[in-house]
Amino acid sequence: MTATFLLLPFSATVQADTLGSSLGQLRVTKMAGGFDVPWAFDFLPGGGFLVTERDGVLFYVRGGKRNQVRGTPAVVAAGQGGLLDVMVPRDFRTSREVFLTFSKRQGRGAGTALASGRLNRDNTALTDLRILFEAAPGSSGGRHFGSRVVEARDGTLFISLGERGDRPSAQNLRLHQGSVVRINRDGTIPAGNPFAGTAGAQPEIWSYGHRNPQGMALDLQGNLWVAEHGARGGDEVNRVHRGANYGWPVISYGRHYSGARIGEGTAKPGMEQPEWYWDPSIAPSGMMIYSGRMWPEWRGDIFVGSLKFDYISRLSGGPLREAEQLRSGETGRIRDVQEAPDGSIWFASEGEGAILRITR
Template sequence: MKRLTLFAATLPGALLLASCGSGYSTDGGTEAASTPAPTDIEFAITEHGSFNEPWALAFLPGTDRLFITEKSGTMKFVNTKDGTVGTVSGLPDVDYGGQGGLGDVAFLPREARLRSAMRTIYLSWAEAGEGDTRGAVVGRGNMICPTTKTCAISDLEVIWRQTPKVTGRGHYSHRIAVSPDGQYLFVTSGDRQKQEPAQDTSNTLGTVVRLNLDGTPAAGNPLAAQGSPSNEIWSWGHRNLLGIDFDSEGRLWEIEHGPAGGDELNLVKKGQNYGWPVRSNGDQYNGTDIPDHTADDGFAKFAINWTPVIAPGNMAFYRGDLFPGLKGDLLISGLKTEALVRVAIDGESAREVARYPMGKRIRSVIEGPDGALWVLEDGEGGRLLELRPK
């Protein structure tokens, strides 16, 4: 564990003003107004070791143990009180390569009150199929930690599969969010770089799905009458959704990668079609134009659109009191921007208000139990960083 005396204002290339010049509002192209960022947010950063292609992190409810997935298929944890690093057994076989491997990790917040040491764990990963195909899955199991340096997952079973499995190793998405009432799982299902299936609701590519905690389709989903797998879908017309979280009002938001331009932050609503690949404010990588969103195009509109892209890794709403100025705002981990991107929410509108440069590609950011921020750098040797007020 290494403590660094670093500040947002003194990191290389620090930006203490908002970088909103590339953001766009929901009316389909108006440039968003720039708002100065608070100048009193300074980070003291503590290092907690490095990891092999870390992808996601989550605290075990009711404990100080922070679990970290590594894309190649391993998982570790850090006791954030004493710095102990431990290993996790009982992990699934993953299809590692490209953007695929071990993905997200989630727990049930309500289990923080359990007297039992066992907790429910949800994992996502890329699973191989027949004929060089693969797809994302979500599994559920039990987590128990018999020693200070070891934890084990038992009874892990796949409870949801992205449908269908296809060729390629991109755009799995497979982020997991538990609803505020603790009753449902929301899972992001990317378009797997196939594009057109995102408009075809007979499959789950390019969608957000809403499930019961056991992985079955939740009652009240908008396409329930169409049968499986359409009965899993909550929204569709998405590309590569790498962040998903609920705000303080219980509303679901997601952030996704656009093509060449057009990263989007969306307020996710039941039964809405967000337009991909028919509409996007980005273009195809070969330069082919994709029609921009317009007010009358019939699709749900983004809250913010970024060109140039920020390349989001994940996102998390800040609910704590340790950084009072951040409360209610959204923090996005930036891969291309090598920054934490801060967004303020006002009703159904949103605006970028600040970027806090980190000097490395940032894969994930979450809030810890006491309001500290926990950040994962991307790639081999990606560090775990704890951010507190200076």
Template sequence: MNYSKYGLLLWLGFLSSVSILACHAQDKAADEPNSQAAKATLSQPYKIRKMGEFNEPWAIAVLPDQHLLITEKAGKLFVFNPKTQQKIAVEGVPQVAYGGQGGLGDVVLHPDFKQNHIIYFSYAEQGKGGYGAVVVRAVLDEQLPNQPRLIDLQPIWRQVPKVSGQGHYAHRLAFDSAGKLWISSGERQKFQPAQDMQSNLGKILRLNEDGSPAAGNPFMAQGPIAAQIWSLGHRNPLGMAFDAQGQLWVAEMGPRGGDEFNRIRKSANYGYPIVSNGDHYSGRDIPDHTTRPEFQAPEISWTPVISPSSLIFYRGSEFPKWTNKALIGGLSSQAIIVVDTQTVPVQEVQRLAMKQRIRGLVETQDGSIWGIEDGKNAALFQLTAP
């Protein structure tokens, strides 16, 4: 690995970022070795407005009235009113195993939320064997607007097995157009479970709304755990979203180098920990995807890493150059990475220098984009056209 070259690239990136106005998106070259990211081709302008502050926010969802649901990792769920900037705590959230990367995680609405008021959320729990993620469905009761609460809580899915440590839960949630629930499950920093069909760690899972395996899953004949699995060989898939054609994409953290953007295919094995375009943190080499063509290679691999935290596909017209493109929240990169998935090859086309770690993104009805920073005293912000 050419460390001097990487150092030069990082220094050039720093010099460029200090000259960027915060209200405008800028192009960023991404021609590093072992990366398929292409030269930036877009310059979509934007402006940023801080709208609130949260303590370690983790996920954000939009209610039909355009109020926001925001989770905090320590175990709080809030309803936020964008017009008044008032936030109200939701009662009835279960106790979470807070620590490391664990705590309250993702939140999504049931496809028929307007009728049934059901939400789904994920969190880390402690139990026999250690820790693991759980997904719960509940009714969001807002009959008293100033006292929202969760009722009728039902755990529908758990990571198997529970293991020691509090990293790589992933536990992102998404519904597809057919009403199937998809869950990203990290390998919990244990490596081999990503290839073990009797564990749902390191997998992308496709379930019915009640948590049962969905018909048509590729490994139904291999037992009840394997029946949940759609794809395997994943490390820490923290971004998950469907594009306009209904294709699922996942952004996941690599080890030391090799962050991935994957087009998710039925029964595909993405190779971790057997292959990766990064290496172990110890410095031990992991063979690249090119050495094992039987494993599905990422559409883009980033070295230096972007540390993806979240993923949306932009549908609106407020930012016309981003329409139908992927927006990836970046942690260590302190950026929002814009990717065109319709080009061959798939390529990064713009990078927004946010100067803060970005934890989550969501699009609202008016076409604006709301995001949350990572960490304590983190901003809730809105991106709009200038």
């Protein structure tokens, strides 16, 4: 089939804005537009990038043109579910593999799943699509699917899963909901998973007690971090440790939407404390930890997009704190934040239906 290319409705050379920051005025340029709920994006080596739309469409974008990529998995595009994250692994030049998280039909319900496929040479289709993982069991709700996928330094894959609105499930090791799982690239269980030998536990689970982690990234030392939604207040940034329990819904710094207290308070022995939490909630989504390539002053800082307040939060220091809020007329609801190969910071704006780049 001949690829169909669509002219993007912008000119990157003329549609630019500025954004104030602690390092002065920065330039914001629209790199792609016209998307319907862009959820995630990732860069391909040699130029171009992939963008997911929550309704199930994957786009390849390069040089002012985009085309739809065929062969994506069937998704349940309802509530917060749909086609979610996209990840291009380090060996893409040789493997051509692409990884996607999405909400998969499971009986009468749906669950978060991970698929892999090979992107053909003209970037128009995924072939050899395989489902590598799906949460068990499924759920009929439309909330809290997560989900991000991150390639660890050892080549294993981390996937973040929400608790699907069923709060107690996040403390139940028999279920995948409310956890970060770790698998090999072929879907098998890696050596060293903490609950692989525990009777009744799901062997993929790496950490649990999470509510709805929609941001996940490695820091410069290879440690895993997540950003996750609280309820009313209590959005958290957590450093993820092997086998650790992050407390939801037993402990939280937020409250139920009714105003009622959550669980047993803010701390309990055996449960981890967040490295940072927001109150009021910012509705955190995509997350990136910065290399310092373009702005050395920000090396190691954490950048998290806000769906509620239309800004990018920059977190820094030890203990971690919110150093500033990066906001412009183009930010809108931030779904994803990524560092490009040149060190510029890109973000997906759901409000703008666009992918934008921040530079000097």
